[in-house]
Amino acid sequence: MSDIRLRFAPSPTGYLHVGGARTALFNWLLARRQQGTFILRIEDTDVARSTQESVDAILQGMTWLGLDWDEGPFYQSDRFPVYKEFVEKLVAEGKAYRCYCTPEELEAKREQAMKDGRKPKYDGTCRNRSDVPDGKPYVIRFKAPHEGVTAFDDLIKGRISFNNDELDDLIIQRSDGTPTYNFVVVIDDATMGISTVIRGDDHVNNTPRQILLYEALGYPVPRFAHVPMILGADKTRLSKRHGATSVMAYRDMGFLPEAVVNYLVRLGWSHGDQEIFSKEELIEKFSIEAVGKSAGVFNPDKLLWLNHHYIKESDPERLAELLVPFLAERGVDTAAGPSLPLVVKTLQERSRTLVEMADGALFYYQGEVSYDEQAAAKHLVPAAGPLLEALASRLDGLADFSQAGIEAAFKEFIAEQGVKLGQVGPAVRVALCGGTASPGIYEVIEALGKEETLRRVRRAVAFMGGV
Template sequence: ERLHLYASYAKELLNAGHAYYCFCSIAQLDADRQSAIAEGRPTQYAGTCRRLTRDQTDARIAAGERPAIRFRVPEDREVAFEDVVRGEVRFQTDIIGDPVIVRADGHPAYNFAVVIDDALMEVTHVVRGEDHISNTPRQILLYEALGFTPPAFAHLALVLGPDHSPLSKRHGATSVAEFRAKGYLPEALTNYLALIGWSPGHGDELLPIDELARRFSLEGVGHSAGVFDEEKLAWVNRHYLKMADPIRIAELAVPYFNEAGVQMAPSSRGFEFLASAMPMATGSVDRLDQVPSRLAFLFDYDPEAALRDERVGGEMRDAGAQAVVRALAEELAAAPRLDRERFRATANAVKARTGQKAKALFHPIRVALTGRAEGPELDLAIPAIDGGADLPGDAGIPKILGCRERAAAFVEALEGAS
């Protein structure tokens, strides 16, 4: 829809002698390129059609040939500009060559279209990767020929992968959507990306976006390429997971639970429960997609499977561990649901009955009530289990077996295994 606009500016350049028609075929251009390589010359356009007269071009167009349009780069000139990041940059026009600005099919080339678009939008700063720096002299010459004021240019060092090659898909996720799908928060990705090739100063790294924007300046951007380190991104993300509103994290985590096979559609009450459980996850995971596995003990309890685990089964053959589990089941049989204080009181009662303490007391309790040898602090995990067990059916959360029921089931499984 903008082709007519580019065509009008191309005609302006043609009329002013800043551009000319080029009839060279792809085969001819390839032959010229190969010849230049063989002779050790720059692989730029040889200028074949630059010397055609107006009558010659008119005749060829009238005969049905469809030419491209090339920009006539001034000869024996130096193009200099002040790069905001790199300082003064200079190019000699004899190494640039005459670029195509409009292809034979009427479509504009990138360097031509972007100059017109940026000029008409009154763009003041062009910030881009250093791989575009060679385009800049061509664009500056086009700005001048069209009577536009060039913007300020700032060329940033490229972002590299861990192997110090340019970051690409082979290094893993490279799009915002991919990082979102992996469970990174937008504020974490923004914060981390801002740190690649730039420092906010004062030894700071973790800053909200408003503060990053306040401190940022192009003049402070480094010249050296930055390395994209996903481990560092994960560290930043963990910080923001801890800082975020638990309700928000609960809402964001639901799709990951569903993907992990824990189907849920929480109501407001369900979200309140999930939010209360989130600190057990956000304190020890790097991404949202790791939350379901961290909280799996809530929804997946299988004492028989736990006892088949070599570490758990070996521990539970110990008479002291068995005594702890049986005493726990007896203490919980008629007890109300556990909060933190009731759990501590129960643990003390089991300690008094069995004489076990420290790891010999709490590890069998962990195994019996979570079905796992490792996990979050019991002061957090146990109240979460019993809080989930009392959820109403319409909370939209999968059924959670309470501590009383778990202890009884574990004793039954223990007796069945012996």
């Protein structure tokens, strides 16, 4: 195992968003590619908004995507004594100070700065204050340098520089004693030995402040890579108005985890013209430097295309297991019907999602198939009754009830009867499935089995008025 250490550090204030999942995926891939360590950390310092339900949703989403972690999950709420110790260290070393300015005073300073055409940052009133007001609440601010430049080489965006006079004295501890986000992130990343920080580019402006904290604490500064955001089709930030944004919503919509992983990694990263990658290929080929600088646009149709590919290529036994809860939602007991893996095989080419597959499988498990009115009127006509009855007799005597055996029997039957497949096939399809849109007729008969096929065909003959 190498020294590279990466982390994913979500805030448990909601579900695992596809943007967060992509960030987790990039960290996970780089850790696996370089045989490093992938750490999961839950940033739950916002006690008011953090919930156990959200923690569970994040862990569930990570597990479903197959993004296993080597260390953690660590919870920031368990580390408050550590943060307090580092705050006191900075104060003792003169690198942080108590600020007694009230919210009203700070607002007045901000308004005055804007009137004067200055940046509305803290003016340093308490920076060198010697008196200590008795009992007055205070925050603790980091004493940032006001001269020079803070710069870093972003692994995606290149060189980024900030003038230090643009940065104010960051609050690192609130008046209630709780630490702030930018401070705890640095303490966690530093003490956990994080070597590379991959995160969304909405954090770019936090980076110079965090670099100054690393330097003040005497810790090495990690490498940074800021990933562009994901946009909707209208080129605005991806949100619920564009459709589902929760990873687990895609599971519930019948997407396979490998399709979501493949899609998310390609949303900003590329390797030549290749579109489809196994997880092993992604680990072998992924590099953070190949992530593009521009935002990715979420395309649901592309995700559907990928999901269709993975459904077609997947093992029917595995798909059958995944399909069971979707069928259960539709009131289907798969134990009382044909083999589910066989059913799945008939539907793989036709299904873009497991929801579509479940809907397509319903006719297999219906005791009495409902006939589509137009299809029945066209194909289940009295004249077809004798033909279907004769076909039922032929199938009843068939020893090889495999797809190949069934196809051979059909060919012999239509040759003997002097008819074309088009004269008998649609009626058989309606008899078995209820309509004319279905998987291949030989596949359907094999999946239903001899007994159920004969029952359905003879029921249709009775529906047509008998022979």
